[in-house]
Amino acid sequence: xxxxxxxxxxxxxxxxxxxxxxxxxxxxxxxxxxxxxxxxxxxxxxxxxxxxxxxxxxxxxxxxxxxxxxxxxxxxxxxxxxxxxxxxxxxxxxxxxxxxxxxxxxxxxxxxxxxxxxxxxxxxxxxxxxxxxxxxxxxxxxxxxxxxxxxxxxxxxxxxxxxxxxxxxxxxxxxxxxxxxxxxxxxxxxxxxxxxxxxxxxxxxxxxxxxxxxxxxxxxxxxxxxxxxxxxxxxxxxxxxxxxxxxxxxxxxxxxxxxxxxxxxxxxxxxxxxxxxxxxxxxxxxxxxxxxxxxxxxxxxxxxxxxxxxxxxxxxxxxxxxxxxxxxxxxxxxxxxxxxxxxxxxxxxxxxxxxxxxxxxxxxxxxxxxxxxxxxxxxxxxxxxxxxxxxxxxxxxxxxxxxxxxxxxxxxxxxxxxxxxxxxxxxxxxxxxxxxxxxxxxxxxxxxxxx
Amino acid sequence: xxxxxxxxxxxxxxxxxxxxxxxxxxxxxxxxxxxxxxxxxxxxxxxxxxxxxxxxxxxxxxxxxxxxxxxxxxxxxxxxxxxxxxxxxxxxxxxxxxxxxxxxxxxxxxxxxxxxxxxxxxxxxxxxxxxxxxxxxxxxxxxxxxxxxxxxxxxxxxxxxxxxxxxxxxxxxxxxxxxxxxxxxxxxxxxxxxxxxxxxxxxxxxxxxxxxxxxxxxxxxxxxxxxxxxxxxxxxxxxxxxxxxxxxxxxxxxxxxxxxxxxxxxxxxxxxxxxxxxxxxxxxxxxxxxxxxxxxxxxxxxxxxxxxxxxxxxxxxxxxxxxxxxxxxxxxxxxxxxxxxxxxxxxxxxxxxxxxxxxxxxxxxxxxxxxxxxxxxxxxxxxxxxxxxxxxxxxxxxxxxxxxxxxxxxxxxxxxxxxxxxxxxxxxxxxxxxxxxxxxxxxxxxxxxxx
Numbered sequence: 001x002x003x004x005x006x007x008x009x010x011x012x013x014x015x016x017x018x019x020x021x022x023x024x025x026x027x028x029x030x031x032x033x034x035x036x037x038x039x040x041x042x043x044x045x046x047x048x049x050x051x052x053x054x055x056x057x058x059x060x061x062x063x064x065x066x067x068x069x070x071x072x073x074x075x076x077x078x079x080x081x082x083x084x085x086x087x088x089x090x091x092x093x094x095x096x097x098x099x100x101x102x103x104x105x106x107x108x109x110x111x112x113x114x115x116x117x118x119x120x121x122x123x124x125x126x127x128x129x130x131x132x133x134x135x136x137x138x139x140x141x142x143x144x145x146x147x148x149x150x151x152x153x154x155x156x157x158x159x160x161x162x163x164x165x166x167x168x169x170x171x172x173x174x175x176x177x178x179x180x181x182x183x184x185x186x187x188x189x190x191x192x193x194x195x196x197x198x199x200x201x202x203x204x205x206x207x208x209x210x211x212x213x214x215x216x217x218x219x220x221x222x223x224x225x226x227x228x229x230x231x232x233x234x235x236x237x238x239x240x241x242x243x244x245x246x247x248x249x250x251x252x253x254x255x256x257x258x259x260x261x262x263x264x265x266x267x268x269x270x271x272x273x274x275x276x277x278x279x280x281x282x283x284x285x286x287x288x289x290x291x292x293x294x295x296x297x298x299x300x301x302x303x304x305x306x307x308x309x310x311x312x313x314x315x316x317x318x319x320x321x322x323x324x325x326x327x328x329x330x331x332x333x334x335x336x337x338x339x340x341x342x343x344x345x346x347x348x349x350x351x352x353x354x355x356x357x358x359x360x361x362x363x364x365x366x367x368x369x370x371x372x373x374x375x376x377x378x379x380x381x382x383x384x385x386x387x388x389x390x391x392x393x394x395x396x397x398x399x400x401x402x403x404x405x406x407x408x409x410x411x412x413x414x415x416x417x418x419x420x421x422x423x424x425x426x427x428x429x430x431x432x433x434x435x436x437x438x439x440x441x442x443x444x445x446x447x448x449x450x451x
Numbered sequence: 452x453x454x455x456x457x458x459x460x461x462x463x464x465x466x467x468x469x470x471x472x473x474x475x476x477x478x479x480x481x482x483x484x485x486x487x488x489x490x491x492x493x494x495x496x497x498x499x500x501x502x503x504x505x506x507x508x509x510x511x512x513x514x515x516x517x518x519x520x521x522x523x524x525x526x527x528x529x530x531x532x533x534x535x536x537x538x539x540x541x542x543x544x545x546x547x548x549x550x551x552x553x554x555x556x557x558x559x560x561x562x563x564x565x566x567x568x569x570x571x572x573x574x575x576x577x578x579x580x581x582x583x584x585x586x587x588x589x590x591x592x593x594x595x596x597x598x599x600x601x602x603x604x605x606x607x608x609x610x611x612x613x614x615x616x617x618x619x620x621x622x623x624x625x626x627x628x629x630x631x632x633x634x635x636x637x638x639x640x641x642x643x644x645x646x647x648x649x650x651x652x653x654x655x656x657x658x659x660x661x662x663x664x665x666x667x668x669x670x671x672x673x674x675x676x677x678x679x680x681x682x683x684x685x686x687x688x689x690x691x692x693x694x695x696x697x698x699x700x701x702x703x704x705x706x707x708x709x710x711x712x713x714x715x716x717x718x719x720x721x722x723x724x725x726x727x728x729x730x731x732x733x734x735x736x737x738x739x740x741x742x743x744x745x746x747x748x749x750x751x752x753x754x755x756x757x758x759x760x761x762x763x764x765x766x767x768x769x770x771x772x773x774x775x776x777x778x779x780x781x782x783x784x785x786x787x788x789x790x791x792x793x794x795x796x797x798x799x800x801x802x803x804x805x806x807x808x809x810x811x812x813x814x815x816x817x818x819x820x821x822x823x824x825x826x827x828x829x830x831x832x833x834x835x836x837x838x839x840x841x842x843x844x845x846x847x848x849x850x851x852x853x854x855x856x857x858x859x860x861x862x863x864x865x866x867x868x869x870x871x872x873x874x875x876x877x878x879x880x881x882x883x884x885x886x887x888x889x890x891x892x893x894x895x896x897x898x899x900x901x902x
Contacts, residue, residue: 031725033725034722034726035722036544037551037718037731038718038719038722040715040718041715041718041719044711044714044718047711048708048711048712051707051708089540089541090540090541090544092484093484093487093541093544096484100488257502259789259793260495260496260498260792260793261496263793264491264492264495267488267489267491267492267495268492271485271486271488271489274482274484274485275485280485335789338786341710342710342711342714342790
């Protein structure tokens with residue numbers, strides 16, 4: 001396009017015009033907003049570039065995590081202008097939205113009847129995967145590596161080793177299109193069961209640490225609330241989902257309404273979960289499960305299928321079919337996908353950014369951490385042996401990543417003043433390694449299984 | 452799906468699991484995040500329901516604004532749980548993102564060479580549309596309706612009448628698929644020129660109000676910064692856009708990368724605009740203009756077109772073409788659209804929510820406001836007469852809405868203590884009416900023009 005003078009004037013005028021708004025921007029916290037825009041760009045671009053790691057057969061999530069670790073630690077090189085990102089409420093929210101969208105997607109792709117099939121094995125895997133690391137961490141390796149600490153410290157260390165991070169594993173299976181395999185379903189089921197047991201453990205150890213005794217009433221209350229929420233949402237979910245499906249399949253005025261309804265369905269479940277003291281992402285996962293694709297069978301047949309019927313008998317139908325296949329299946333997953341492209345990387349990059357590399361610089365801490373790391377991996381790995389007739393290596397390693405969950409334990413523990421900075425660092429390092437090294441290992445195992 | 456016991460156990464376990472996270476949520480401001488999830492649902496659902504107003508030939512934006520006004524004033528009925536929404540930083544950010552996405556879309560759809568054609572007429576319309584309301588408001592109707600106020604008050608009142616809100620009008624033209632008409636291009640061009648002049652006026656009146664004199668240096672500095680930003684982004688924009696276009700057209704690994712790059716392009720421009728003290732949305736609009744579709748001609752030919760080439764000579768090609776037409780044209784606009792479905796309604800609903808209906812309850816204020824409203828409409832309407840050989844009514848009314856811009860003037864004026872609460876209310880009412888009543892009038896005129 002030739003840049004002539006008039007054009008120049010016009011565009012210049014366009015830009016100068018902005019000041020009028022700029023004056024108003026003084027009203028809101030415009031600066032935070034504008035810098036957040038830059039941060040989003042940094043996250044998106046670096047995440048997408050790093051996702052080229054897929055070319056080497058690695059899942060994109062690994063690239064995003066590493067990118068996050070790098071971005072979060074460039075301060076060590078004196079580049080500190082990214083530091084505010086770590087404390088940005090806006091990024092924290094986008095990242096939360098991101099993991100909600102991800103778990104909603106995972107829920108949509110998870111087949112609940114399939115999950116029911118593996119339910120019992122998942123339970124076994126989960127229990128073993130919690131008991132082993134906890135016992136090892138709290139009663140054997142912990143006291144051995146950190147002699148002379150309060151019993152509570154060991155309890156928290158053990159507790160921090162229990163919960164699997166469903167986000168990381170789910171994303172790896174998703175990246176490799178193996179979410180529907182028995183292994184994936186067992187791991188997903190076990191991961192959430194882990195969280196239950198982990199929760200109970202956390203409630204117990206917190207109680208011991210604070211009031212010095214287990215408040216059974218508290219635990220019961222928690223369980224009761226959860227069951228109440230569950231029954232409620234399963235009941236209403238299965239009441240609503242079919243209606244929603246019918247509504248969605250009837251709407252033909254663009255994707256706007258369908259998109260809004262599907263997204264709202266996920267968000268309302270997340271909200272309710274949050275209100276009940278549950279994690280929003282569990283609500284999102286449940287929303288995905290409840291929003292069983294079967295309710296969308298009409299919705300799943302876009303206009304193109306009808307068109308195809310009309311041309312059934314002409315030659316070249318196969319070509320039409322082929323072309324159509326490029327564009328059919330416009331259902332909920334597809335509506336949510338672009339949003340996921342925007343938000344999901346934010347979660348994983350931010351997760352990576354919270355990793356403090358300097359914790360690795362203390363040799364003693366590092367050494368001890370490796371010991372705990374072995375416990376963390378071995379404890380989960382053995383659980384795979386109870387997965388029945390599936391690839392037990394995949395299940396075992398699928399259970400390894402701790403991600404943000406372990407960090408949550410650590411932060412609560414240090415918040416209660418139960419664990420010292422050393423153990424905190426150790427937990428953080430354990431999380432770093434289990435989070436960063438599981439994706440490549442899991443990828444290798446899955447590819448081997450395929451071949 | 453049958454809800455059997457094992458399923459029940461599994462899902463229940465799933466939910467209880469969430470507590471583990473919940474405990475951690477204590478670390479972040481989880482409550483604000485979860486309630487924001489609900490607010491988003493409320494905004495999305497009510498916005499989409501209200502957008503059914505399209506069935507009656509009205510633009511969706513009108514429905515969203517009215518929804519916002521209702522949501523923002525249910526407190527008058529004693530329903531106060533929505534009040535926190537107005538002060539939510541997170542919603543403010545999503546709404547800012549929304550208007551950025553909207554202006555990016557508008558920029559993408561605006562034809563810059565077309566805009567150049569109407570450049571001069573837009574300038575004329577803009578100048579008249581600023582001078583008339585300002586003179587009328589500041590020197591005639593203002594002093595007549597509010598006798599005995601300081602001169603500065605009248606100046607601010609006049610200034611508040613000058614700037615057109617590009618967002619509202621652009622959305623109306625967009626809703627009616629008439630963005631590419633000369634009328635739309637003139638109004639868009641004039642609206643941004645308005646902002647320049649409005650900016651200069653604001654700078655001047657602010658200077659008079661504060662230091663009692665016009666700081667020419669300040670005005671010059673503003674202009675200089677703007678021109679600098681402009682030349683820079685036009686230059687680099689036209690350097691980058693083609694490259695970006697080539698890159699995007701070469702990428703075949705899903706839409707993720709394309710989406711990220713396109714979105715980042717818009718956000719980086721918005722950020723730079725914000726950094727220069729400009730409004731981010733102007734950067735977004737510029738990004739859209741610079742990202743001239745011509746650079747995406749390859750990008751605009753998705754895989755399906757190549758497929759079509761292969762089957763050129765078989766019978767039934769027309770059917771294929773027909774089917775293909777349902778799915779081709781997968782370019783930037785399409786990538787951004789789902790995000791727009793999520794964020795744009797947030798902006799308009801939030802804009803509506805900031806409308807305080809109770810300001811209408813004071814008869815005297817209401818009466819005076821109607822006088823100012825007449826000035827506001829007439830002053831802009833006459834500008835349409837300078838639009839040349841186009842539908843002058845459309846241009847005239849297209850210039851009427853003031854939206855957030857007028858509110859910005861008002862808030863700055865009262866911030867400086869120059870205008871009293873009465874005039875503030877008057878300005879707010881003027882904004883309400885010009886914002887709420889322009890869409891239907893404009894829609895009527897455009898439909899009449901078509902028929």
